[in-house]
């Protein structure tokens with residue numbers, strides 16, 4: 001298991017103001033910049049990952065380092081793989097300290113955006129580390145609960161956390177009974193090498209998602225599921 005907990009966090013004030021659609025000299029802009037000034041030195045993005053190997057495959061299952069996952073699309077994506085990288089990345093628990101006594105919804109939303117920036121820093125550091133140390137220069141990731149419900153069920157967070165061990169002890173991320181992660185700006189999944197671009201959004205029907213990174217791809221759906229996509 002490798003823990004990355006010395007990740008630089010230098011959030012860009014201009015990008016934050018643009019995301020929140022406020023000017024630097026407006027009242028809200030001044031409050032957000034003051035919040036960012038408090039948040040930047042506090043933020044401690046982190047990630048944990050393991051280099052793991054596939055032990056066995058079933059029709060809809062794949063066993064990685066002794067832990068079995070069930071997902072037809074995951075099996076399909078890992079069909080030619082031997083080595084994968086299960087991981088959890090997070091904004092870190094430290095920024096939530098700023099929530100105390102914060103009643104203003106706009107500032108709470110602003111803090112959530114700052115946490116998202118910290119999570120992005122953790123994801124970028126993890127990607128660089130895997131590229132530099134494991135030659136994983138072209139990769140994709142699947143995440144339990146992302147995309148359509150049957151793609152890879154959110155309940156599979158449990159075996160993923162089991163595979164990684166004491167994730168809360170290592171980087172502070174706790175899994176709730178409903179398989180959500182605390183802090184909320186955390187992401188879990190499995191990185192795998194690929195020459196073909198893949199993002200879960202290509203197999204996700206959700207309309208109007210502000211985070212969509214690729215359009216729905218009906219041909220890919222059929223290739224991965226073996227059936228036509230539901231309407």
Ligand code: SF4
Nearest residue numbers: 147201204209211212
């Ligand atoms: S479209 Fe949105 S909900 Fe669907 S997988 Fe992409 S980011 Fe997730």
